[in-house]
Structures are given as C-alpha cells and as structure tokens.
Amino acid sequence: MPREAVAELIASPQLFAFPHTTPLIAGVVLRRGRILAVLDLGPGVSGALSPSTRFFLVVERHISDAPEKCAIPVQGACELVTGIMLPAENPDGFVTGHLDLNGEQIDVLDLEKAIAFSAANKNEWIPATEALS
Amino acid sequence: MFSIAEYSFLISASSVQEIRSTDSLGGNVVDLDRPVLSKVRHIVERDSRSYYVVSGYEHFHVPLSRPTSVLILRDVPVAVLVDRIEQMAEMRILLGLPRSFRGEERIWYRGLTVLERKVLPVADPRGFLTAEELRRLEDENPGLLQAAGHPVGASRHERERA
Numbered sequence: 001m002p003r004e005a006v007a008e009l010i011a012s013p014q015l016f017a018f019p020h021t022t023p024l025i026a027g028v029v030l031r032r033g034r035i036l037a038v039l040d041l042g043p044g045v046s047g048a049l050s051p052s053t054r055f056f057l058v059v060e061r062h063i064s065d066a067p068e069k070c071a072i073p074v075q076g077a078c079e080l081v082t083g084i085m086l087p088a089e090n091p092d093g094f095v096t097g098h099l100d101l102n103g104e105q106i107d108v109l110d111l112e113k114a115i116a117f118s119a120a121n122k123n124e125w126i127p128a129t130e131a132l133s
Numbered sequence: 134m135f136s137i138a139e140y141s142f143l144i145s146a147s148s149v150q151e152i153r154s155t156d157s158l159g160g161n162v163v164d165l166d167r168p169v170l171s172k173v174r175h176i177v178e179r180d181s182r183s184y185y186v187v188s189g190y191e192h193f194h195v196p197l198s199r200p201t202s203v204l205i206l207r208d209v210p211v212a213v214l215v216d217r218i219e220q221m222a223e224m225r226i227l228l229g230l231p232r233s234f235r236g237e238e239r240i241w242y243r244g245l246t247v248l249e250r251k252v253l254p255v256a257d258p259r260g261f262l263t264a265e266e267l268r269r270l271e272d273e274n275p276g277l278l279q280a281a282g283h284p285v286g287a288s289r290h291e292r293e294r295a
Contacts, residue, residue, distance in 0.1 A: 016252035018140055019193040021236030028231070028245070028252050035245055035252060037233035063232040070233055 001109050007058040007069055009078050023119040029056060029071050036071040044094065044118025045109070051075075059111055081106070093117075134219040134253070137189040138198040141219060141253055143246060148258040150207040151179060152218060155200055162186070167273040170266060176277060177212050179205055183278045184212040185270060187261045193241065210278060211261045222248055227255060 010031060015038055017027035026040045026049075036058065042050035056071035057078060083099040085108055094113035099106040134143050161178045168174045172191035176183050184205055190198040192213070200214035227244045240260045245252055262270070271278070 014251075018142075018252075018254045019195050019241075020234055020238035021194065022234050022238065025233060030247065030250075030252055035228055035231060035247075037231040039233065061233070066232065068232050070231070 001057075001059065001111060003080065005059050005111055007060055009074070009076075010056050010058055010071070011054050011076075012056055012071070013054065024115065026050075026073070031058070031071070034069070036069055038071045038073060039115060040073055041109075041114050041118050042073075044114055044120070061111065061115075134222050134248070135189075135202070135204065135215040136217045136219055137193060137200075137215050138195040140193070140195060141251075142256050143222070143224060143248070143253050144204065144256040144258065145224070146221070148207055149204050151205040153179075153203050153205065155203055155214065158203060163277070165270070165274050165277065169269050169273045170262075173262070173266075173270060177203070177205075179212075182210075184210050185262060185267075185278075186212045186214060189213050189215045192261060194237075206258045206261070209258055209262070210267070211258070213261055224248065224255070 010029075012029040012031065015027045015029055024039050024041070024043070026038045028035050028037055030036075036056075038056065040050050042048050050073045053073045053075055055074050055076040055078075057074045058069050058071050061068050061070055081099065081101060083101055083106075085097040085099055087097050088095045088108075094110050094117045095107045096110045096113075097108045099108060134141055136142070158177055163176045163178070165174055165176065172188045173185050174188075175186040177186050178184075186203070189200060190196065198216050200216055202215050202218055204213045204215060206212065224246050227246055229244050230239060230242055238254075240263060241257060242254045242260065243257045244255050246255050247253075
C-alpha cells in the first residue's frame with residue numbers, strides 16, 4: 001500500500017469480537033485508548049479469510065470525508081520499500097500498480113477499492129467466531 | 134452486563150426496570166396473533182404494563198441460545214430475553230462505534246466501552262425495537278399491548294372486546 005495510507009504496524013494481544021452485520025469486520029482492537037475496527041481483506045485479496053494473527057497494519061481511511069484509522073490483519077512480514085510504481089493494466093481493479101523490486105513484482109493496493117471488492121465477494125456478515133478461527 | 138450465546142453486552146442500569154427469571158413469567162405471557170418480526174412472538178405483562186418480548190439471540194443474529202433471564206426495560210415497551218446476567222459494573226467511558234461499522238449495529242449499540250481490558254458493546258435500549266418495528270407490531274396486533282393483562286389463551290376477539 002502507498003506509504004501515505006499506513007500509520008503503523010502493531011502487535012495487539014487480543015481481538016475483541018461482538019455481533020454486527022458489516023461485511024469484512026472481524027472485530028476491534030484497542031490501541032492507545034482508541035478502538036480500531038479490524039478489516040479482513042482476505043476474502044477479496046486472497047479469496048479466504050485471513051489466518052489468525054496478532055499483527056495488524058494500521059491504515060487511515062476516509063469515511064464520509066472524515067479520517068478513521070482501521071487495522072488490517074497481516075502476518076507480520078511488513079517492509080517499507082521505495083520504488084517506481086508502474087500502473088496496473090486494469091485501472092478498475094483494486095491493484096493500482098506494481099513495484100519492481102529486484103525482479104520481484106509487488107502489487108500496490110488501493111485500500112478502498114480492495115475493501116469494496118472484498119465486501120462484494122463476501123456480501124454477508126461474517127460471524128465473529130468464523131473470522132477468528 | 135449480560136450475555137447471549139458466547140457474547141457479553143452492557144446496558145445501562147437506569148434503562149432496566151426489572152430483571153426476572155424466565156421461569157417466573159409463566160402466566161403473564163400472551164402470544165402475538167400476528168408475529169410480524171421473528172424476534173418478537175410474545176407479550177409479557179408486569180405491574181399493569183405490557184412489553185414486547187424480544188429474543189436476544191435473534192435480535193443480534195447470534196447462534197441459538199438458552200435464555201434464562203429477561204430484562205424488562207424502562208421507558209420502552211420491551212423485555213429482552215438473555216442467557217445470563219453476568220455482573221453489575223461501573224462503565225467509565227463510552228466510545229463511539231467506529232464509522233467502519235455501517236450495519237444494524239449502529240442501531241443496536243450506543244457505543245463501545247472498555248471493562249477489565251475488554252472491549253464490550255453497550256446496548257441501546259431503543260435499538261431492540263425501532264419506532265418502525267413498534268409501529269408494525271402495533272398495526273398487526275392492534276390494541277394487544279393494552280389488553281395483554283388478560284389470561285393466557287384468551288382469544289383475540291375476547292381481548293379486543295376487553
């Protein structure tokens with residue numbers, strides 16, 4: 001993801017789940033006295049719910065023109081890299097471009113498009129127990 | 134703090150009129166003639182007032198549970214079936230639901246709180262039955278709330294006459 005969208009990488013000891021009906025939300029985590037919704041992009045990006053993890057990438061969204069930080073479960077192997085982004089062939093997809101890192105192609109995600117795509121792929125609420133398993 | 138299935142919830146004590154065991158309600162329960170909402174099938178009368186009985190697990194879309202207690206709410210004609218009353222607790226902070234939540238939970242909850250390092254949702258007493266749901270119940274079961282004090286098994290005709 002573009003650096004501007006990422007606030008920090010955190011390790012949170014616990015994900016708290018409660019009933020709700022919003023697609024992709026697996027629960028919330030507590031960070032410095034603030035509550036962050038945890039968005040699982042797995043259904044759209046990888047085709048499956050993300051495996052259980054204690055690492056979260058904190059990203060900033062703009063919902064109704066107001067900023068809000070959210071947490072995305074990741075496996076912990078995050079890295080800040082610099083490179084020239086080549087635009088994606090399909091501008092309508094959630095991959096907006098690619099970075100070439102020593103021959104390795106890294107997709108660059110458009111967070112909001114990825115959320116919309118994931119929600120469309122999982123257009124029903126995810127029981128918290130399922131998301132946590 | 135109360136629980137339904139595996140989840141815990143808070144509700145402010147000031148919004149609860151009474152807590153009863155489901156076993157003790159017995160003869161005060163009246164079936165709805167037309168249960169337009171799957172979560173509401175009965176009315177219960179307490180102290181000359183009547184309340185729609187809302188199934189907690191159906192309201193929150195959680196797995197089937199075994200309610201043993203009923204929260205009779207103040208200011209709204211609602212009694213909520215819950216599995217257990219967990220404890221009384223002091224809520225020091227009420228945080229808004231993150232805007233990422235955009236489903237029915239925005240009606241269900243006043244917000245979130247932190248208790249013993251756990252994040253818990255705080256139920257909104259007015260969220261168990263919205264004004265629209267109350268109107269539908271009343272439209273399909275006219276006058277039932279007022280007539281619910283009559284014996285179990287009383288026919289609709291008898292209740293309407295009453």
